[in-house]
Amino acid sequence: MLFSACLFLLFSSVLANVEKAIFLAPPTTSVPQHHPNLDDLYLIPLSPPDHKSVRTHLNASFPTSDSPRGTVSWFLLDGLNAGQRYEVRICWLATQPTSFWLTTHTLEEAFGAPELITSLSHYAYAQEARWKHADAEALKARRAPVRQIPSGGDPDEVRASILLLEVHAAADYFSLNRTLMENVPPVLVDIILDPYILNVFPESLVPTAGYLVCIAVIAWFISGYVWKFIKSYIAATPPRDEAAHLISKKTL
Numbered sequence: 001m002l003f004s005a006c007l008f009l010l011f012s013s014v015l016a017n018v019e020k021a022i023f024l025a026p027p028t029t030s031v032p033q034h035h036p037n038l039d040d041l042y043l044i045p046l047s048p049p050d051h052k053s054v055r056t057h058l059n060a061s062f063p064t065s066d067s068p069r070g071t072v073s074w075f076l077l078d079g080l081n082a083g084q085r086y087e088v089r090i091c092w093l094a095t096q097p098t099s100f101w102l103t104t105h106t107l108e109e110a111f112g113a114p115e116l117i118t119s120l121s122h123y124a125y126a127q128e129a130r131w132k133h134a135d136a137e138a139l140k141a142r143r144a145p146v147r148q149i150p151s152g153g154d155p156d157e158v159r160a161s162i163l164l165l166e167v168h169a170a171a172d173y174f175s176l177n178r179t180l181m182e183n184v185p186p187v188l189v190d191i192i193l194d195p196y197i198l199n200v201f202p203e204s205l206v207p208t209a210g211y212l213v214c215i216a217v218i219a220w221f222i223s224g225y226v227w228k229f230i231k232s233y234i235a236a237t238p239p240r241d242e243a244a245h246l247i248s249k250k251t252l
């Protein structure tokens with residue numbers, strides 16, 4: 001059983017690569033409800049507990065001096081619990097060798113830095129052209145439910161803990177096939193937002209941990225049986241030294 005677990009871990013590490021970022025959810029900020037708002041960015045939202053992961057294709061490119069980390073994509077990390085620890089992972093197939101960089105930005109950081117807001121708006125325009133109306137509605141459905149938090153000021157104010165996730169993807173292969181060297185195919189990825197339990201343990205590791213505990217308990221019982229068996233075996237066999245001692249006494 002342990003062997004098969006090891007084999008599974010080995011295989012999953014061979015077949016898929018993982019890159020991740022660990023972060024603390026920021027304090028809540030006021031989220032604009034009227035246009036232009038976050039929905040107008042057409043980003044794919046990840047919001048626990050219902051929409052923790054997404055499978056999608058990301059554009060990648062070979063690094064250049066202008067863009068040493070390849071092509072950028074943006075995602076929305078929505079409905080976080082302020083102060084809680086999370087990790088966001090990106091998994092991709094080993095058959096599509098790519099380097100990824102994950103960076104999280106608060107809304108203030110992203111909208112305050114000229115290079116970030118330029119990158120974000122370029123991406124948003126490209127996304128708007130890509131999605132149809134139905135897709136845009138599906139994206140909205142992935143947002144966390146609006147939580148009206150009454151504060152001293154505006155009664156309609158909506159506050160939420162939100163981050164923007166910046167993902168850089170640089171192709172990391174060499175091929176004799178010219179097509180593949182000129183046009184990098186989009187990379188199929190899973191992006192997973194994983195809350196930590198008590199801020200120390202990623203939620204998605206709970207089944208693995210349970211499995212290891214099971215193995216430990218079974219191993220403990222088996223070792224008990226083995227130990228009993230050895231003890232009864234020893235008890236049933238006369239100790240050789242003592243027998244030898246008796247024999248030597250008799251001959252004397």
Ligand SMILES: *[C@@H]1O[C@H](CO)[C@@H](O)[C@H](O)[C@H]1NC(C)=O
Pocket residue numbers: 177178179180
């Ligand atoms: C090069 O790669 C493309 C895309 O994978 C493929 O369609 C094409 O057949 C390949 N060409 C050669 C000569 O192998």
